Amino acid sequence: MGILKKITGFFINVFVLAWDFGLFIINILTPSLKPGHVVPAHAAGHHLTWPEYVPPKGDDSRSACPMLNALANHGILPHDGKNISFKELNTAVRQTFNFAPSFCFFVPKFSADFLNRSYWTGRFDLAELSLHNAIEHDASLTRQDAALVPDQGKPDLKLVDDLLKEATAKMPDGSPLLTIPDLSRALSKRRKDARKTNQAYSENLFHNIFGSSNSSTMLTIFGGRITDLTPMLTEERFSEQWEPRVLSRFGLTMAKFNGTVLPVEWGAKSKTAEH
Numbered sequence: 001m002g003i004l005k006k007i008t009g010f011f012i013n014v015f016v017l018a019w020d021f022g023l024f025i026i027n028i029l030t031p032s033l034k035p036g037h038v039v040p041a042h043a044a045g046h047h048l049t050w051p052e053y054v055p056p057k058g059d060d061s062r063s064a065c066p067m068l069n070a071l072a073n074h075g076i077l078p079h080d081g082k083n084i085s086f087k088e089l090n091t092a093v094r095q096t097f098n099f100a101p102s103f104c105f106f107v108p109k110f111s112a113d114f115l116n117r118s119y120w121t122g123r124f125d126l127a128e129l130s131l132h133n134a135i136e137h138d139a140s141l142t143r144q145d146a147a148l149v150p151d152q153g154k155p156d157l158k159l160v161d162d163l164l165k166e167a168t169a170k171m172p173d174g175s176p177l178l179t180i181p182d183l184s185r186a187l188s189k190r191r192k193d194a195r196k197t198n199q200a201y202s203e204n205l206f207h208n209i210f211g212s213s214n215s216s217t218m219l220t221i222f223g224g225r226i227t228d229l230t231p232m233l234t235e236e237r238f239s240e241q242w243e244p245r246v247l248s249r250f251g252l253t254m255a256k257f258n259g260t261v262l263p264v265e266w267g268a269k270s271k272t273a274e275h
């Protein structure tokens with residue numbers, strides 16, 4: 001990478017972190033959105049109605065990310081999952097999931113960088129996001145490791161079932177709820193199992209943090225609700241009347257998200273140490 005690119009990258013990251021922290025503060029100072037009104041007007045999913053779900057077929061491109069695949073399955077991103085611009089990804093993730101604009105820029109920009117493309121003009125197919133050890137890593141909760149199952153575009157239903165069964169809490173109506181300790185336990189078991197079954201297994205702190213971050217969206221954006229996570233993780237489909245459970249006016253910032261990711265990762269590490 002050229003020195004100029006490195007310097008620009010550094011300043012972009014500093015700017016994004018400052019922007020994110022600013023939004024974190026503004027979210028504290030401004031009233032939250034009302035349940036039922038989280039997805040903005042003119043965006044798919046406004047008024048809790050999602051475009052029709054059509055499962056992938058033929059050579060449709062899908063990634064290791066259940067939530068991005070769901071965007072394509074509902075036609076919010078192109079249904080074939082191909083030729084998507086990074087800017088389009090930013091908008092779709094912001095409007096659909098109520099992540100803060102700082103996050104919605106940061107992750108697609110990170111993806112453009114690891115694919116060696118421009119964030120501003122570049123395009124990608126969903127499957128390209130599954131580049132091993134970029135964001136995609138071993139010991140995922142919804143996919144077998146890439147060395148064992150090279151097509152990362154489909155969920156492993158046994159792994160998903162194991163994860164959903166970890167939920168120990170209950171919603172007021174009695175439906176199951178996934179908690180921080182549940183997720184830490186699931187991650188720790190999965191890492192232990194993947195180390196045993198995959199000879200090419202690789203793991204470092206970076207991969208672990210990605211693992212905890214990806215899966216912590218289940219606790220934040222999905223509020224841990226198993227009734228919504230079940231269709232999302234098994235069919236990559238939004239449940240009827242779904243909406244993001246984060247009500248912050250400017251979306252879920254990275255600063256706030258870390259309040260879930262770090263305890264999840266800490267818990268997973270401590271549980272692994274116990275074994």
Ligand code: HEM
Nearest residue numbers: 064065067097107129135136137140141142143214217221
């Ligand atoms: C902003 C663009 C995004 C990109 C580029 C992206 C990319 C990825 C990738 C490459 C993986 C595979 C990681 C692994 O190996 O486990 C992944 C997994 C995942 N992502 Fe995303 N993602 C994005 C947005 C989101 C959003 C908005 C959500 C939630 C609302 C989300 C939730 C998840 C979940 C739950 C997993 C599965 C984790 C697992 O199987 O352990 N992602 N994502």
